[in-house]
Amino acid sequence: MKFGISKEPINIQEVIDHVVQRNAGAITTFIGTVRELTKGKKTLFLIYEAYESMAIKKLEQIGTEIRERWQGAEVAIVHRVGKLDITDVAVVIAVSTPHRADAYEANRYAIERIKEIVPIWKKEHWEDGQEWIGDQLEKVSYPEGKPEAKHLDE
Amino acid sequence: MNNVLFFAHLKDEVGAESLQIEAKGKSVLALKQVVHDTYGLSSIDSVMTAINEEFAEDDDVIQEGDTIAFIPPVSGG
Numbered sequence: 001m002k003f004g005i006s007k008e009p010i011n012i013q014e015v016i017d018h019v020v021q022r023n024a025g026a027i028t029t030f031i032g033t034v035r036e037l038t039k040g041k042k043t044l045f046l047i048y049e050a051y052e053s054m055a056i057k058k059l060e061q062i063g064t065e066i067r068e069r070w071q072g073a074e075v076a077i078v079h080r081v082g083k084l085d086i087t088d089v090a091v092v093i094a095v096s097t098p099h100r101a102d103a104y105e106a107n108r109y110a111i112e113r114i115k116e117i118v119p120i121w122k123k124e125h126w127e128d129g130q131e132w133i134g135d136q137l138e139k140v141s142y143p144e145g146k147p148e149a150k151h152l153d154e
Numbered sequence: 155m156n157n158v159l160f161f162a163h164l165k166d167e168v169g170a171e172s173l174q175i176e177a178k179g180k181s182v183l184a185l186k187q188v189v190h191d192t193y194g195l196s197s198i199d200s201v202m203t204a205i206n207e208e209f210a211e212d213d214d215v216i217q218e219g220d221t222i223a224f225i226p227p228v229s230g231g
Contacts, residue, residue, distance in 0.1 A: 032231050048230070051161055051223055054207040055230075079230055091231055111231055119204070119223070120230030121162035132163040134227030 002076045003059035005052045005120075010078050015092045018076035024096035026103040030111055032091040034084045044125045048081045048090065051119035055079070058118040062110055066095065070106045073097045077110060079120055090122075156216060158189070159223040164201070168193050177222065183212040185222065201226045 002018045012031065019027055034046055063075040079091045093110045097103040114120070123132045156177040160168045177185045182203045190198050202225040203210045209225075216222060 049161060050230070051159065051204075051207075051225070054204055054223065057207055114231045115228065117209075117228070118230050119161065119225050119228055121226060122229045123162070132166070132226070133229040134162065 001078065003056055003063060004078045005050050005055055006078050006080050007082050010080055010089050010092050012089070012092050015076045015078050016094045019074040019094045019096040021074050021096055023072055023098050024074070024103075025098050026100035027094060027096040028100075028103040028107040030091070030093040030107050031089055032111065034086050034088045034090055036086045038124070041126060043086065044127060045086070046084045046090075046125065047123040048079070048084060049121050049123070050079065050081045052081075055119050059114075061117070062113045065113065066106045066110060069109070070097055070102045073102065073106050075106070075110065077114070079114070079118070081120070156219070157221045158185070159221065161224070162226045163197070164195060164224050164226055167195055167197075175222075177216045177220075178218045180216050181212065182210050182214050182216065182222075185216060186212070186224075189224070197226070198224060 012029070016027060016029055036043055059077045062077065066073050066075050074096045076094045080089065084090055091114065093107055095103050095107040095110065097106060121132055121134065123130055155174050158173045158175045158177070160171060165171055175188065186198050189195050204223040204225055205214060205216065205220050
């Protein structure tokens with residue numbers, strides 16, 4: 001699947017294979033992994049939950065936005081759901097473009113947009129409790145928003 | 155009738171993933187008020203809403219059969 005939600009471990013090579021194209025001079029791959037320490041607090045494991053049908057649509061929308069902004073780009077994104085342990089892969093984004101600068105930029109754009117518009121939530125479990133995490137960009141809503149370059153540095 | 159979906163902390167607070175609510179003709183804001191009053195979900199006021207898997211505004215009007223989802227701030231990635 002080019003844009004998908006996966007209950008099983010993500011096959012990274014398969015995501016990359018979706019963006020292989022003869023006109024590409026570069027493929028960038030972003031692999032988001034589960035971190036143990038957040039602000040000094042130790043995470044034991046995470047649960048990711050998605051509104052799957054809408055999440056896939058929004059991942060596809062990100063792909064469309066990227067193809068509109070970066071000429072010749074191809075994109076594939078797969079996000080994992082379920083219980084993830086420390087170091088597990090939560091998301092894989094592959095972007096290919098004719099030139100490397102665009103591949104880096106467009107890939108960065110994809111992960112920032114995921115954190116804005118894709119209905120996926122994580123619940124952190126610690127030794128002393130658990131909590132659904134939200135609003136990591138410290139904003140509340142971003143309906144159809146345009147490319148938000150200003151968010152990229154946050 | 156309308157299928158109304160809850161996710162993340164909203165699901166925990168309501169105690170269900172979905173509810174059947176008659177919301178035809180109501181605005182999104184009016185439905186939020188119903189959910190707020192009926193289930194004591196005060197945090198509903200600050201979440202996004204989707205109608206049929208597209209983000210909606212508070213003044214959008216719900217039609218018969220629409221699927222409504224309340225979308226808390228997302229935390230994927």
